[in-house]
Amino acid sequence: MTSVEEPARPNGRIRDAARTKAEILDVATKEFARSGFAGARVDEIAARTRTTKRMIYYYFGGKEQLFTAVLxxxxxxxxxxxxxxxxxxxxxxxxxxxxxxxxxxxxxxxxxxxxxxxxxxxxxxxxxxxxxxxxxxxxxxxxxxxxxxxxxxxxxxxxxxxxxxxxxxxxxxxxxxxxxxxxxxxxxxxxxxxxxxxxxxxxxxxxxxxxxxxxxxxxxx
Amino acid sequence: MTSVEEPARPNGRIRDAARTKAEILDVATKEFARSGFAGARVDEIAARTRTTKRMIYYYFGGKEQLFTAVLxxxxxxxxxxxxxxxxxxxxxxxxxxxxxxxxxxxxxxxxxxxxxxxxxxxxxxxxxxxxxxxxxxxxxxxxxxxxxxxxxxxxxxxxxxxxxxxxxxxxxxxxxxxxxxxxxxxxxxxxxxxxxxxxxxxxxxxxxxxxxxxxxxxxxx
DNA sequence: TCACTAATGTACGAACTAGTACGTTAGTAA
DNA sequence: TTACTAACGTACTAGTTCGTACATTAGTGA
Missing domain, CATH: 1.10.357.10 (Tetracycline Repressor, domain 2)
Known part of the structure; x- marks a missing residue:
């Protein structure tokens, strides 16, 4: 799995589409694998990333498409x-x-x-x-x-x-x-x-x- | 309103614990198999039986125990x-x-x-x-x-x-x-x-x- | 530097969902 | 008949959960 390391920027938000996308995929993979498609929670996936739920919908469109991307x-x-x-x-x-x-x-x-x-x-x-x-x-x-x-x-x-x-x-x-x-x-x-x-x-x-x-x-x- | 409507079974409810239980199990088996545990809906299972959701909880206690019974x-x-x-x-x-x-x-x-x-x-x-x-x-x-x-x-x-x-x-x-x-x-x-x-x-x-x-x-x- | 856009955050809502409070009825034992 | 209880139905609620409207900021090319 592509793990994403980062030298923590002080407090401003960082913009890095690739990193955000990859991080969502990493977390979503674990969540879907753990709980199944219906059992996985979009809010939970978002919470485990450094970004928000909004980004999941921004990059992937929805839960279904996120799962497809994970696969x-x-x-x-x-x-x-x-x-x-x-x-x-x-x-x-x-x-x-x-x-x-x-x-x-x-x-x-x-x-x-x-x-x-x-x-x-x-x-x-x-x-x-x-x-x-x-x-x-x-x-x-x-x-x-x-x-x-x-x-x-x-x-x-x-x-x-x-x-x-x-x-x-x-x-x-x-x-x-x-x-x-x-x-x-x-x-x-x-x-x-x-x-x-x-x-x-x-x-x-x-x-x-x-x-x-x-x-x-x-x-x- | 004397219903002379016929077949021996007017519309009164029938009481048959064994049949009700078995019917719930039949339907639940299909539902769980189709949608997974989290994906299956208790309401949907109930709707597909001749009884109500209340009976699922009456006989099995909850979704989790129903799945166990199905297994x-x-x-x-x-x-x-x-x-x-x-x-x-x-x-x-x-x-x-x-x-x-x-x-x-x-x-x-x-x-x-x-x-x-x-x-x-x-x-x-x-x-x-x-x-x-x-x-x-x-x-x-x-x-x-x-x-x-x-x-x-x-x-x-x-x-x-x-x-x-x-x-x-x-x-x-x-x-x-x-x-x-x-x-x-x-x-x-x-x-x-x-x-x-x-x-x-x-x-x-x-x-x-x-x-x-x-x-x-x-x-x- | 200035405008523009990709990237991001916040707050919220509509629909759903497991579970329950409460009332009703059929069968049965006395 | 009467009293009792197992079996059943209805209506509701509290809490989730996916998705989005709206606001904001960082970077970038002109």
């Missing part, structure tokens, strides 16, 4: 991480495992993002649909998966009947669920999926699972 | 389904596959339940924590998994290092994500994970994945 920025962060993915020099098995690990790590490090996505799903992705920006950008990760998969299938290492989007769904589901459903799962089954001492265990489990699936002999049936 | 009933349904699971006569591989399929089917058939669980996770499972009932009941599915796993490991069919809770998490994550994240996933990657014509594909994919993981040769590393 747009949150997704741009994950796109960034995916773009920095550098696995093409690895052999297919190692590359897939690495990709899974990076996805795993990113989900763990951004619980607020996970919550925002959960919330957006409750709202049936209506903000994504309303966003020009989010509609356009594809997923760099998908391209990477496609290439690894192709290479792995060509060399006969991987079974042929797998598609990039499906594999992405498989990896994401495990990483996402572990964070998003941590609370109910913990309360019902007495296991904290995000406990630090289980981190390596689940990271390995994900890799094992994906590789097992990709290299399995699908002879039966 | 309790929703979980009791899935427990029921798990209890009816009959796979012990199958060989371990078939039993696990069957278990995965039943889980898959149940998630698909109860999207409202998925949404409620997502919402409860946003609230960090505070209602589950506050519920006597939900704390006590374990998961029949877990017991089943434990037994199948044990049998499969004893016979050397399954690799030894898997635990029932983890396997349950693995299966659930795929089933849950497919429904819970269907909207954002669809909007971003252009694939509807719950499209009817992909149902069999994903059902098989889940089984293949789990079996591949359980029977994989974990020799490497």
């Amino acid at each position: 747009e920025r949150a997704y741009s962060v994950i796109r960034q991480a995916e773009q920095e993915l550098d696995v093409e020099h690895l052999d297919p098995v190692a590359a897939i495992r690495r990709l899974a690990e990076v996805t795993f790590d990113h989900h763990e490090r951004h619980p607020d993002f996970i919550r925002l996505v959960s919330i957006e799903n409750i709202h049936e992705a209506e903000h994504i649909a309303a966003s020009e920006k989010l509609g356009r950008i594809g997923s760099p990760a998908l391209d990477v998966i496609r290439r690894i998969l192709e290479s792995g299938q060509r060399s006969g290492l991987f079974t042929a009947d797998v598609d990039a989007v499906d594999l992405h769904a498989m990896i994401s589901s495990f990483c996402f669920f572990r964070v998003s459903n941590r609370h109910t799962f913990g309360a019902l089954f007495g296991r904290d999926l995000v406990a630090p001492d289980l981190r390596e265990h689940y990271r390995k489990m994900l890799g094992d699972m994906v590789i097992a699936y990709l290299t399995a002999d699908r002879a039966t049936d | 309790e009933r929703a979980y009791s349904v899935i427990r029921q389904a798990e209890q009816e699971l009959d796979v012990e006569h199958l060989d371990p591989v078939a039993a696990i596959r069957r278990l995965a399929e039943v889980t898959f089917d149940h998630h698909e058939r109860h999207p409202d339940f998925i949404r409620l669980v997502s919402i409860e996770n946003i609230h960090e499972a505070e209602h589950i924590a506050a519920s006597e009932k939900l704390g006590r009941i374990g998961s029949p599915a877990l017991d089943v998994i434990r037994r199948i796993l044990e049998s499969g490991q004893r016979s050397g069919l399954f690799t030894a290092d898997v635990d029932a809770v983890d396997l349950h998490a693995m299966i659930s994550s795929f089933c849950f994500f497919r429904v819970s994240n269907r909207h954002t996933f669809g909007a971003l990657f252009g694939r509807d994970l719950v499209a009817p014509d992909l149902r069999e594909h994903y059902r098989k994919m889940l089984g293949d994945m789990v079996i591949a993981y359980l029977t994989a040769d974990r020799a490497t590393d």
Whole structure:
């Protein structure tokens, strides 16, 4: 997250559109992630910034658009991480495992993002649909998966009947669920999926699972 | 004014505590699932029943407790389904596959339940924590998994290092994500994970994945 | 320096929303 | 029948909550 530091001007108000906007987005991200869309309070978001509610409406137009802007920025962060993915020099098995690990790590490090996505799903992705920006950008990760998969299938290492989007769904589901459903799962089954001492265990489990699936002999049936 | 208006039920109110309570729960389930906890409106819930808001407070005490009651009933349904699971006569591989399929089917058939669980996770499972009932009941599915796993490991069919809770998490994550994240996933990657014509594909994919993981040769590393 | 505009602050209101005070009626036990 | 109580309805309120009308100031180009 872009944190905004400032050498506190005495008492006159400072004018810095970029900073004000970024600060609103920072605070709004936390508030929406914490309370959901309906549960978040515009007044509360304003109170936690150094500016006023008026500015939220000035820059974003309303609560709904603010949430969309929050989502747009949150997704741009994950796109960034995916773009920095550098696995093409690895052999297919190692590359897939690495990709899974990076996805795993990113989900763990951004619980607020996970919550925002959960919330957006409750709202049936209506903000994504309303966003020009989010509609356009594809997923760099998908391209990477496609290439690894192709290479792995060509060399006969991987079974042929797998598609990039499906594999992405498989990896994401495990990483996402572990964070998003941590609370109910913990309360019902007495296991904290995000406990630090289980981190390596689940990271390995994900890799094992994906590789097992990709290299399995699908002879039966 | 003698109304000879007919059907045995003139317009006098009917008294049926059980029916009223159940009707409130039905409507509240839909409302909470649709709008989240904060987004759901008590007035709206009341309006959709044949009774009034007063009754919600009379029977449940408040919005918070109503949500808890909704959760309790929703979980009791899935427990029921798990209890009816009959796979012990199958060989371990078939039993696990069957278990995965039943889980898959149940998630698909109860999207409202998925949404409620997502919402409860946003609230960090505070209602589950506050519920006597939900704390006590374990998961029949877990017991089943434990037994199948044990049998499969004893016979050397399954690799030894898997635990029932983890396997349950693995299966659930795929089933849950497919429904819970269907909207954002669809909007971003252009694939509807719950499209009817992909149902069999994903059902098989889940089984293949789990079996591949359980029977994989974990020799490497 | 002067005018102009982007950026900001203050105060307020209309609509909504959870919850309740109070009254009424249907069923039932004596 | 009568008395009692669980079940129900109406009308209201106190407190929120999103949004805006209006006023003000800092920076900037002429």
